[in-house]
Amino acid sequence: MGTRLKVLGVFKTLHRTRMAVFKDDHRALTAARLKINEEFRKNKNETSEENIQKLIKVGSDVDIVLRQSVVQMEHVAENRLLLRPRKDLLLENVPYCDKPREKS
Structure with missing residues (x-):
């Protein structure tokens, strides 16, 4: 998978997570959206493959x-x-049990 697709995938995943974690909390939803977008904008001109992988x-x-x-x-x-x-x-x-359960 290309680096660009990985970056977009992480971006989308973070926004989906934001929607699930902060459900019905409009202030937290907005703050998280702004922070995610800010961090991605701040690093949008990164060209080093190594740094991009670290950011991913x-x-x-x-x-x-x-x-x-x-x-x-x-x-x-x-x-x-x-x-x-x-x-x-x-x-x-x-509850704790001395004998492990058998896997089904």
């Missing part, structure tokens, strides 16, 4: 961090927060 790696790493680490919370009262986890963050809660 950084973009991919940011995508992973956003998907795995960011959780939405909403103030519902003065001392209360409502946690809104995404389905991809919810893991199966399996």
